[in-house]
Amino acid sequence: MTVAATRIGHDAERVAALEAYGLLDSELESRFVGYLTMVADFFGMNQAAIAIADDSDLIIKASVGLGDAVRIPLQGSFTEAALMSGEPVVVEDGSSDARFHDHPSVVAAPFLRSFAVSPLHAAGGERIGVFALADPRPRSFSGAELQNISRIVSWVEAELAAERESQRARDVQRALQPPVKLDVPGYDVDGILIASHDVGGDFYDWRSDATGVALTLGDVMGKGTGAALLAATIRGALKTSVVTEPGCVESRVATAAVALDEEFAAAEAFSTLFHAHLELADGHVAYIDAGHGLAAHLRPDGRSALLSANNQPFGLNPVDSWQVGTVTLEAGDTLMVVSDGMLELGDGTLSALLTDLADLGSAPRLAEAVESLILRRSGRSAPPDDVCIVRVRRH
The missing domain is CATH 3.30.450.40 (GAF domain)
Structure with missing residues (x-):
């Protein structure tokens, strides 16, 4: 041959x-x-x-x-x-x-x-x-x-x-996610991100400082690699501002917004955002909700309430000031922050969402509970839309 x-x-x-x-x-x-x-x-x-x-x-x-x-x-x-x-x-x-x-x-x-x-x-x-x-x-x-x-x-x-x-x-999105749990005295802090496609625009993060924990959850408009890259950019800018602006959520968000103005304009995109600082000593949470509206305060007696979305979405237009909201976590309380993918797992109503959040808030293992909910509601392991959750429980 x-x-x-x-x-x-x-x-x-x-x-x-x-x-x-x-x-x-x-x-x-x-x-x-x-x-x-x-x-x-x-x-x-x-x-x-x-x-x-x-x-x-x-x-x-x-x-x-x-x-x-x-x-x-x-x-x-x-x-x-x-x-x-x-x-x-x-x-x-x-x-x-x-x-x-x-x-x-x-x-x-x-x-x-x-x-x-x-x-x-x-x-x-x-x-x-x-x-x-x-x-x-x-x-x-x-x-x-x-x-x-x-x-x-x-x-x-x-x-x-x-x-x-x-x-x-x-690989980049996985590498940018924080550890599954954060160990801080008196609290359980955990989170999960399950993308509907290979990658998506949902993200979450946390970082301890001298007095508490900075918490972030965001949802970039759009799907796929472009949204994921912008999410990583936002996360990086906020992480930097947490270091340079310790303890002040308004200064952190304002600094990140100015730094990212050109990126948002070039991408013709925006993000909803929940950024907060939890004081470990007394459970005081100061937060900025930029068009997100999907953060809930859950009490051990079954009462629950959504926190107000007190600002426009992050990246739409420069603003002179950011409105700061507050809530206090007492013993047994839980703060749940989720992306809108959780709405699509239910009937789309906020009342149904609060019911789901109450179940997830009390679940011993958050990841297993979320994965079970997705499979039960959608019939598959990947949700219809990205599902991102941050949970803070005070002992």
């Missing part, structure tokens, strides 16, 4: 790209299977596959017509020829092609005759894998069909790159 390629071997840049894309250790990509089925049918081909290449094997990420195949030796294969040349390898009849006429896949099962294999490139140009079509029948490929294959390859490359960016955004 003569193949115009030698073993691809170890390529540090290619391996680095595969690791950055998270493809070496990932499972089969089921999201591509339906698309490959459609593509195989469109071209009238028996097999279609998306695969990536490690040092010695072709690792199947999604396929149609290949059965349970997961790894295929790369050396001397059609795919290695495409990867080595960097160009598509198109064969109309393998049995009469000098490069492949004695290839094992041609002379024995699955007795392939026609195939089109195109290299897949990472964003930096590294050849990380292939898109392949194959069939046991000889066939020709028109110029229009080759152009369509090229478009498919571009789409697959874009999808892989988008998934990489989404994964990076998920």
Whole structure:
């Protein structure tokens, strides 16, 4: 057998790209299977596959017509020829092609005759894998069909790159979340964020200082990576202001608003925001609610009340001053701050929300209670909209 390629071997840049894309250790990509089925049918081909290449094997990420195949030796294969040349390898009849006429896949099962294999490139140009079509029948490929294959390859490359960016955004969002619980004397402080998509615009944070705890929960207009990036920017600005403006919620929010004015204008976005400072000694909470309106004071006797939304949303327009509200947590009281995803889990009314918050407020483990509620109401683990919660319970 003569193949115009030698073993691809170890390529540090290619391996680095595969690791950055998270493809070496990932499972089969089921999201591509339906698309490959459609593509195989469109071209009238028996097999279609998306695969990536490690040092010695072709690792199947999604396929149609290949059965349970997961790894295929790369050396001397059609795919290695495409990867080595960097160009598509198109064969109309393998049995009469000098490069492949004695290839094992041609002379024995699955007795392939026609195939089109195109290299897949990472964003930096590294050849990380292939898109392949194959069939046991000889066939020709028109110029229009080759152009369509090229478009498919571009789409697959874009999808892989988008998934990489989404994964990076998920990693950043997870890294920016505070610990699950904050240990402070006399109080339990915990929170949770469950995104409806890969990433979202909801965020929460807390930070201890000399006298208490700064608490933040926000909901950026929009969804996806853009909202998540702006959420991270807001969170960072508020965290900085907590350090530079200790104990004064008005100064903190005002400082962050001025710092972020250009970012909000450029993004044409805004955020609802609840930012507060809890004094540990007496349970006094000073807060600014910027168009959020979803913070509740729950008492152990069953009484509950929503705190007032006393300011416009964060980032809409510069304001001269921010109105500060107050509430005091007595022994047994709970402060619950949530995003509007909690409304969508109920019937959309504030009375139903308060009922849900009372249940979550008394739950021993917040995360388990929220996950159970989402599954019970929506029938799936991901909520219809991002759900973000901060809970403060005074002993």
